[in-house]
Amino acid sequence: MKLESRFWMTVDGKKVFGKGPCILLKNIDRLGSLNKAAREMNMSYSKAWSIIHGAERALGYALVETKSGGLDGGGSFLTVEAKRLVRAYEEFSKEAEELVNKLYEDYFKDF
Amino acid sequence: MKLESRFWMTVDGKKVFGKGPCILLKNIDRLGSLNKAAREMNMSYSKAWSIIHGAERALGYALVETKSGGLDGGGSFLTVEAKRLVRAYEEFSKEAEELVNKLYEDYFKDF
DNA sequence: TTTCGTTGTTCTTGTGTTAGTATAACGCCA
DNA sequence: TGGCGTTATACTAACACAAGAACAACGAAA
Numbered sequence: 358m359k360l361e362s363r364f365w366m367t368v369d370g371k372k373v374f375g376k377g378p379c380i381l382l383k384n385i386d387r388l389g390s391l392n393k394a395a396r397e398m399n400m401s402y403s404k405a406w407s408i409i410h411g412a413e414r415a416l417g418y419a420l421v422e423t424k425s426g427g428l429d430g431g432g433s434f435l436t437v438e439a440k441r442l443v444r445a446y447e448e449f450s451k452e453a454e455e456l457v458n459k460l461y462e463d464y465f466k467d468f
Numbered sequence: 469m470k471l472e473s474r475f476w477m478t479v480d481g482k483k484v485f486g487k488g489p490c491i492l493l494k495n496i497d498r499l500g501s502l503n504k505a506a507r508e509m510n511m512s513y514s515k516a517w518s519i520i521h522g523a524e525r526a527l528g529y530a531l532v533e534t535k536s537g538g539l540d541g542g543g544s545f546l547t548v549e550a551k552r553l554v555r556a557y558e559e560f561s562k563e564a565e566e567l568v569n570k571l572y573e574d575y576f577k578d579f
Numbered sequence: 580t581t582t583c584g585t586t587g588t589t590c591t592t593g594t595g596t597t598a599g600t601a602t603a604a605c606g607c608c609a
Numbered sequence: 610t611g612g613c614g615t616t617a618t619a620c621t622a623a624c625a626c627a628a629g630a631a632c633a634a635c636g637a638a639a
Binding site: 358359360361362363364365366367368373442445448449452453456457460461464465468 | 469470471472473474475476477478479484553556559560563564567568571572575576579
Binding site: 501502503504513514517521534535536537538539540541542543544 | 613614615616617618619
């Protein structure tokens with residue numbers, strides 16, 4: 358029996374940012390392309406696109422800069438705000454998970 | 469911008485118990501009836517039933533005792549194991565939420 | 580000017596989940 | 610015995626969500 362946890366940010370009840378968008382952003386950063394990131398994650402392009410732009414609308418600022426055209430077709434790149442957000446969320450959720458897992462051990466050690 | 473968190477227990481990846489089943493069990497305990505609890509939560513009886521029995525199957529022990537027939541039609545009542553589980557989960561998740569919210573303030577105070 | 584792989588956008592299709600319905604069994608009481 | 614409000618279970622309809630297709634725009638290079 359194992360604990361799993363999830364953390365996400367909301368603005369008046371609406372989901373704004375969480376694990377899924379965070380992973381997607383990291384993959385976009387690594388691959389330089391929303392298309393490639395979506396394919397690697399077995400996610401449709403349109404789904405990936407709507408995740409990113411839904412988060413942008415909710416947050417009120419851009420997470421990716423895009424470029425279309427050119428030899429390589431273009432690509433997507435994280436804004437500095439997105440990089441900061443990803444870093445903060447990752448560090449936070451890592452530590453939160455550890456904390457919560459310790460607490461779980463305390464409360465459920467004799468279950 | 470507010471943090472929301474969710475915690476649930478799993479057995480080899482499968483969800484076993486979490487917030488939803490916990491609330492449902494509390495309502496069953498309070499109302500003495502799965503039917504009444506489901507109606508109060510705007511949930512179909514069949515959905516409520518499958519939540520409870522799915523959790524029982526995954527956990528390997530009974531969470532509710534049921535009685536059908538009689539003047540009042542019967543009802544559902546929590547087993548001692550269910551009461552213990554609900555209490556542990558509630559205390560755990562309350563403290564976990566507080567901890568995680570404090571941590572969130574630290575990491576996101578200047579966002 | 581053509582080719583290419585992106586982004587951006589809309590629409591249709593399929594799938595999985597949930598609600599809702601139907602039906603039987605139960606047991607106390609009038 | 611008949612009525613009632615439960616539990617228990619199966620089946621069907623409706624809805625939400627995701628996949629995927631389709632198509633235009635873009636811009637660098639051949």
